[in-house]
Amino acid sequence: MALWTKGRAAARECGLDPFRSTYAVLEGASLELNGQPVLKDITVSLKERRIGLVGLNGSGKSSFVRLLNALRLPTSGVVRIFGQPTPDCAADLPKHVGFVFQNPDHQAIFPTVEEEIAFGLTQLGRDRKSAREEARAFLARHGCAGLVERPISTLSEGQKQLICILAVLVMEPQVLILDEPFTSLDGLTALRLSQKIAGLPQKIVMVSHDLTTLAAFDRILWLEEGQVRMDGVPGDVLPAYAADLERRAATESWTGSSL
Amino acid sequence: MIATYIPGASWLHRCPAGLKLIALLVVSIVVFPLTNLWMLTIGLIGVAACYAPFGRDAFVQFKRLKPIALMLAFLFGFHIYLGTWTEGLAVLIRIVTLVLMANLVSLTTRLDDMIAAVEPLFRPLKLFGVPPQRPALAIALVLRFVPVLMSIHEGLAESYQARSGRRRSWRLIAPLALQALAISDHVAESLAARGGSSGLADTRMRR
Incomplete structure (x- = not known):
């Protein structure tokens, strides 16, 4: 009981300000996983509405976005979200920073669509009945009334990913992080979902290999070997990134040494 | 329990999950000492009648007994061999009644209601x-x-x-x-x- 009240008090006093426009600040943030450096001394502040992350596999993109909602804590340096260092506010962050994972089958926790959506609401303290009603209304608002009773396992990949995004949005976060959300989707579904995402009021941080979608973003961070290689508007960063891919495909072997 | 729930608005759907589970428990306890074939048959007909709101789908539901048919046949044979055919028939009706009734509960109860009831x-x-x-x-x-x-x-x-x-x-x-x-x-x-x-x-x- 004592632990419970203590945790609650800590959350209330954490002083996170969800209306701050610079929502994330990394100050010399480094991360090691199993003794391997994954992110190295990153200093950057995020306030743009749509930020894209590009980089090769293993460049640290996924770890970077996981720092933003305290799924990972920096090994050294500080990550502030809405003005507060992540270790202090870890328990409160899911309310403010939503996270959509790459594979919907790894994200959806409940057997049916309605339960999946209602979960976020019960997490916020709604009782089961009103959570269910709100979930239904929410699904209807997003044109998914027909999916309410469906088992998640019977949905198409696109529907699954849409439900995963809605399950996060129902908690009304200020920031939405998407870690390669289109990987398993066909072109049409990916286009539809990216249009849906573009129309959201949330601030977006998206990891993607789809340079066409990212071209419409406000800012692109290019990560390489755990560091920010380039940071700027898409018109500058994306052509440089694409040219680098071409160059490396022509000159490097599979193991990364020059040919 | 995964795929069996059928959305609907019958009186059984509206009935609280806890009540249905308790009814299932009570009927299970009552049916076991019963040996009177007539009373057992009336019970079976009563449970089968509860499938009425499902109309034609009810017969699809009765097919769910198929997987246990072999076991039922074995039990029936066993009782004829060791006892009397009436005993065998009583056991048969008892099990079919309870399986149909349990199935009826899963058919008409949403999973989260069921979970809330046992919480x-x-x-x-x-x-x-x-x-x-x-x-x-x-x-x-x-x-x-x-x-x-x-x-x-x-x-x-x-x-x-x-x-x-x-x-x-x-x-x-x-x-x-x-x-x-x-x-x-x-x-x-x-x-x-x-x-x-x-x-x-x-x-x-x-x-």
């Missing part, structure tokens, strides 16, 4: 520091990931067949287990990203 039974867990909603979450996770694991097994079997020419193999057990463990890591992360298993209302540090 009070888990309340003593609080004494050991386990929130009572934990077992409910566990049940939901099992139901969610059985089809996922089945499709992963399907994928492994295909990949195995593509290179070995054989369909099934015990060798797939190890990779399936490893994939299941990998998924459990992902799901744990996804649960944490939405506030963890205790919810955000009673905020407690997750780490």
